[in-house]
Each structure stands twice: as C-alpha cells, then as structure tokens.
Amino acid sequence: MCKxxxxxxxxxxxxxxxxxxxxxxxxxxxxxxxxxxxxLYCAADSGVAVAEVHQTASGPTLHITEDHETGLGFTRRVTPVEGGWLAVTRDRHVLRARRGGEILWDRRLPEALLHTVAASPDGARALVAGNAGAVELDTATGEVLSTLGVDGLPLWAATYLPGGERVLATRNGVIAVFGDDTEKPQWRLDQGEYPKRMWAQDGFLYVVGDGGLKGSRWAGASPAAGGNCCPPPPRTPRSATAWSVSAPTACRSPPTATRTTSSSASWRTCRTTPRR
Structure with missing residues (x-):
C-alpha cells in the first residue's frame, strides 16, 4: 500500500x-x-484537471470540465500561463500543456526531487525549485535558460517579483532575490522557518510554511515601503472551506536580513496566525 x-x-x-x-x-x-x-487548474494524482466555478443562488458550485492524465507521476504543483498551464511532477518532469490537454513540451530534470514551479510576469520564463537547486526554462520551448542556487541547499519554493527578479527559498528558510546575476543575489534574508509556497501580490511577498502565512513588503512596492507592513486579512468566500487568517499580532524587522547591493530591498516581516 502506497502513501x-x-x-x-x-x-x-x-x-x-x-x-x-x-x-x-x-x-x-x-x-x-x-x-x-x-x-481552476488542479494538480492531481493522475495529471491535471480543469474545473469551473459557477455562481448559483445557493452559492458557488464546482464543475470538472477536463481531466488529463499525463503518465508522469502525480502532479505536485501547477501554475497558469497563457492558454494553459505549467506543471511539475513527482517523477521529476516539467511540462507545458494547453487547455484541452495537449502537451507542448516535457522536460525531465533527473538530478533531484522537484518542489514548485512559477511563471514570470510576462509568461516567458518558468522557475523550477528542487532539491538540486533552481532551473529557469523558456516556457515556449522548455529549454534551460539558467541555473541558480543558494548555498548549495535544497530549494523548496520559488517565484518572481513583478519586475522579473527571481526569488528562491531554501529548505531552512533563507530567501534570496536574483536579478541579472545568477551567481550573486541582490539581497537575502534568513526568516528562520521552512517554506512550502511563495508568491508576490500587491506589493507583498507571501510565504507559507512552518510559521503559517507571512507577508513582507519590498522597497519600491506601492504604497511605499515604511508604511503599515502587514496586509489586511484576505477574505474567504462564504461557502468555501479554507484557512482563514487572523489579524497580525506582531511586525518585526528580521535581525538576520542582509544587504548585498545598494538596490537591496528594505524588509519588514509580519506574522499572521492561521486558524480553522
């Protein structure tokens, strides 16, 4: 019997x-x-399913409209791109598919387990985080554009900032941002807790993991850094079953944050406490 x-x-x-x-x-x-x-694109054991949310008088309903088996191991993460999705699988494949299920390309990265995939704001690049580091791919062809790493550690989460900068998070909680230089990060901080997912939205970088949900604002985000560092709690649809987030209880400047260039971001991290 399997897991x-x-x-x-x-x-x-x-x-x-x-x-x-x-x-x-x-x-x-x-x-x-x-x-x-x-x-909605749903990463599932057999591949990727497509669902649609319909609003009715009694509340939202979910309808499965497509269900595509890949034969590449269970799909760990999925991210949208124009006309379809990118996905990473347990068998160490990265693939791009159209709506309808046509696979445009499939690349296997055999070095180590893959954890997450993110698409750049313009949809041209894909950033894959895994135990052997990060790989950036061309989303049109699947070709490798660059490889990145942070202290040789396994990378558990990756995303892009709105300007296209690449953000990587290590297994032990180090977050590093890379610009054009793939060898040296623009800045980094150690937030001390392992990450599982990470994304940029409305001027904040959100990290979900061991410490629950945390949001950090980077310099240059709108509104300007230095104001209220914590976002308001996100609203949950009335009939949805999901984690809700309480009001932040503390905001702090991480003592281990370091700057490596003059353009480094000024960070303040706020912790939120999840509840059922």
Whole structure:
C-alpha cells in the first residue's frame, strides 16, 4: 500500500500484477487561469484537471470540465500561463500543456526531487525549485535558460517579483532575490522557518510554511515601503472551506536580513496566525 492508499500486488521479484480498481483522488495544488479566475487548474494524482466555478443562488458550485492524465507521476504543483498551464511532477518532469490537454513540451530534470514551479510576469520564463537547486526554462520551448542556487541547499519554493527578479527559498528558510546575476543575489534574508509556497501580490511577498502565512513588503512596492507592513486579512468566500487568517499580532524587522547591493530591498516581516 502506497502513501496515497494505492494498493497493488507484485510478484516476489517486484513485477506488477494488478492494482485495486479505484482512482486516486488527491489534489496537490489549485491555481486559477490567467484568462478567467473562475477556471481552476488542479494538480492531481493522475495529471491535471480543469474545473469551473459557477455562481448559483445557493452559492458557488464546482464543475470538472477536463481531466488529463499525463503518465508522469502525480502532479505536485501547477501554475497558469497563457492558454494553459505549467506543471511539475513527482517523477521529476516539467511540462507545458494547453487547455484541452495537449502537451507542448516535457522536460525531465533527473538530478533531484522537484518542489514548485512559477511563471514570470510576462509568461516567458518558468522557475523550477528542487532539491538540486533552481532551473529557469523558456516556457515556449522548455529549454534551460539558467541555473541558480543558494548555498548549495535544497530549494523548496520559488517565484518572481513583478519586475522579473527571481526569488528562491531554501529548505531552512533563507530567501534570496536574483536579478541579472545568477551567481550573486541582490539581497537575502534568513526568516528562520521552512517554506512550502511563495508568491508576490500587491506589493507583498507571501510565504507559507512552518510559521503559517507571512507577508513582507519590498522597497519600491506601492504604497511605499515604511508604511503599515502587514496586509489586511484576505477574505474567504462564504461557502468555501479554507484557512482563514487572523489579524497580525506582531511586525518585526528580521535581525538576520542582509544587504548585498545598494538596490537591496528594505524588509519588514509580519506574522499572521492561521486558524480553522
């Protein structure tokens, strides 16, 4: 029996015989499409499903409109690009697909387990974080553009800032931002807790992981840095089952934040406490 409750019978030498006749149901990630926020891409055990949210008198309903099996291992993360999605799988594949399921390209990165994938604001680049470091790909062709690393550590999360800067987070909580130089980060900070997901939105970099949800504002974000460092709690749809976020209880300037160039961001980190 596997971790996802998949039950299979094997011979003594490991040859597959048969498996239980039910379909795995786990969903590992959900992201809205770039064209329509009511269209959701769902990273699932068998591949990627497409769902649509419909508003009704009794509340929102979810309808599965497409279900695409990839045969590349379960899909760990998915991120939207124009006309479709990018995904990383447990079997160390990165792929791009159109709506309808056509796979445009598929690249295997065999060095180590892959954790997350992010698309640049213009959709031209993809940043993949894994245990062997980060790889940036051309989203049109899947070709490798560059490789990045932070202290040789496994990278568990990656994203882009609105200006196209690449943001990487290590397993032990170091966050580094890279501009054109792939060897030396523009700045870095140690926020002390392992990350699972990371994204930039409305002038904040959000990190979800061991410490719950944290948001940090970088210099040059609007409104200007130096104001209220903590965003208001996000609103949760009335009928949705989700984590809610309480009002921030403390804001602090991380003592371990370091600047490596004069253009480094001025950071203040605020902690929020998740509750059911």
């Amino acid at each position: 996802d409750e998949h039950i299979a019978r094997l011979t003594a030498d490991g040859t597959f015989v048969r498996a239980m006749g039910y379909r795995r149901q786990a969903v590992w990630d959900i992201q809205s499409s770039r064209e329509d926020p009511a269209v």
